[in-house]
Amino acid sequence: MIERTKYLLADEDTPTAWYNLAADLPELAPKRNPGTGADITVDDLLPFVCRDIAEQELSTERYVEIPDEVRQIYTQWRPSPLVRARRLERALDTPARIYYKYEGGSPAGSHKPNTAIPQVYYNKAAGITQLVTETGAGQWGSSLSFAGAYFGVDVRVYMVRASFHQKPYRRLLMETYGATCVPSPSEDTETGRKRLAERAEHPGSLGIATGEAMEIAFHNPHVNYAGGSVLNHVLLHQSVIGQEALAQMALADDYPDVVVGCAGGGSNLGGLTFPFIGEQLRGGRRVRVVAAEPAACPTLTRGRLAFDFGDSGGFSPLFRMHTLGNDFVPPSMHAGGLRYHGMSPLVSSAVEAGLIEPVALRQRACFEAGILFARNEGIVPAPESTHAIRGAIAEALAAKEEGRPRTILFGLSGHGHFDLAAYEQALAGTLEDDIYDAAGVEAALTNLPAQERPALLDA
């Protein structure tokens, strides 16, 4: 007899609607038009995204129907498996039950295609011929490239220069899907040229690359911007993860005491945890939610909850979110997908409401957890995902300390096949432990647009 390892759902169990936490959150954070300070409207967003996406961004409906064509494509890799980490449990000698929701089986290797596919679908329907975006570690850029290939929409990706050189295979994956990948900052935009003038071979940041992409979309009517995280509609699309996990935990006849996700812009964290938080807000069972962010870019634990731009070009709306300042350039670290100055406003609101506990983790400890995981569960995790693993292990060890069982669910957002150079350093003991750049954050927070324009904060 064998013990159950995976909890699977059939194609037809792919969710039929996305879940929107905005419907259940006690208070919804508004977004501001940076020019007027007023709450933004659908029209304010149309220079960047198509109408369907703009409406989803501002929607407070609890459920948004998933188009059949999107659902059909989801079935190529969805529902994704929920896996019981029995070997990891034994390695930790813990009474805890550990489950992970694995998104690395998608074509691009992470959860990002969950939103790439609907974004390209809606833009294609709106007559858009090119999408532009930014990418850090490359997970988002390759996912949008994959989706672009499916719908015949041209994709142009601005990749943070440091990652562009560190991860040549990520660029090649985008090119295999037919996309173009450009190191950022670039000469293509005013945002990029300004940084290059300050410093040739500028290493870039997610904020700068986002600014470049948004600038291009702003100036071209047939070109739109596609965001991989932070935005409400992105977290809406990612809710398929948590909805499936709810059904799969029921199959396992179990329910998580704690759900752990890694936190960069918030898309994997929100996608996995919001459906559980929603259950709780509507009177269901209480669940602890832990957001594991990197100590080098500790947006939730050390940032300020304020109005700030999502990009370093000043093109985006002003989001009320935890931020380290939009021109903060985080220290280079391998979890490039977590190297972002801001946070999903929905996640920030949930943290403010006490629904999510943030914790900052150092990358050396996270890679140690990743290697332990690989040697017990087989999958080599993405550096981003190792933060969730580390957080889950801490919960499992706490359960052991207490001598009581605990059900832990964490998000394994992607695999690390393109990140093995970082594992090489971790194995050789040469991985730098990331240091928090307190002075850099202080300087960046001094430049917050909200402080330059205090009227916005009072509005």
Added chain:
Amino acid sequence: MIERTKYLLADEDTPTAWYNLAADLPELAPKRNPGTGADITVDDLLPFVCRDIAEQELSTERYVEIPDEVRQIYTQWRPSPLVRARRLERALDTPARIYYKYEGGSPAGSHKPNTAIPQVYYNKAAGITQLVTETGAGQWGSSLSFAGAYFGVDVRVYMVRASFHQKPYRRLLMETYGATCVPSPSEDTETGRKRLAERAEHPGSLGIATGEAMEIAFHNPHVNYAGGSVLNHVLLHQSVIGQEALAQMALADDYPDVVVGCAGGGSNLGGLTFPFIGEQLRGGRRVRVVAAEPAACPTLTRGRLAFDFGDSGGFSPLFRMHTLGNDFVPPSMHAGGLRYHGMSPLVSSAVEAGLIEPVALRQRACFEAGILFARNEGIVPAPESTHAIRGAIAEALAAKEEGRPRTILFGLSGHGHFDLAAYEQALAGTLEDDIYDAAGVEAALTNLPAQERPALLDA
């Protein structure tokens, strides 16, 4: 409404026994002891493998029970999905129905863990503390490393030097699992030193690397050799692929007219197709089976059916198989896993019996097929797997030509995340088309042991 994409089985549907084609093949090819010319015995194999494995190698039982511990580990990624390639069908505008059995979702990214896990399991039980092996593209080396981590058995991998330098991430994957990876030929063995004396920085071959691994096992009682293909017990373990596919085709209410697999040493091909061939041999429905091999290393289409060594060190038994000669060094090509001079004796027997049709394909055409597949089905295939895709596409286009439906099943043996440099060349149009080295094969065939010792052929 959505159309069904994936045909899934639950953990408990993982096969309980491996299927052995040797029980159903009309005539079983014997193996020879190179010293005596007599049929080999279990004892002849014990310097290299443990008793359980040796018995499986020579077994003619139809079913061999899978140990619970192996089956339990299989459930981490098995049963693997059977996927209907609906988007590829539409792209080809074919009346054919195309299915693929996807093995790339395993922790090491290919079908190889199906045999790595039982091999390490049996060796661990036999008190073996180290396993040595060869690897070409790295799929097998990383799979054995993964399995070694699970059972706490030390793994040492001799990697063909050309691939060692081409694919640094494969080495890093092995190291992440805790294994050691050495470029071959090496100074560790007589087999290696001889080649290095002939040529410093010798590019290596699978035959040489196999010889190095077997030499080490031969001289060390606590060290065994683990083979990733060719051998009967390897194809036995891989039969889980085809057994699951049989059950999944039934779920799809369909049955293949033709099954296509890529052919290097024969492990993916045999694993997928033997259960179908067995059904046919026992009176079930007839199925065409196509073996897609590389034009640069065309063992089945241009090799000789003769007794030859499996390695270039002369350590292995003599196998009656199609061979290009054990000291043939195939031209460098990206599908390193198909770059082998010989072939599984069971596959060779099935070809001889007219049960399998071999076809030789060029790598440029295969990469074109791989890119078409990636842009329609999302998954970037391993270079080896692109041969099966190309073969399947040829069948789909033939069906279109005929204007009649045809059910095609092919084996997608792994993903190409570690092979993107080859895709870069394919996209840039700089991929060399492989040339068949007729003179090299002729020279190697002149040195066949069967010809040096003709008594063996007559025995």
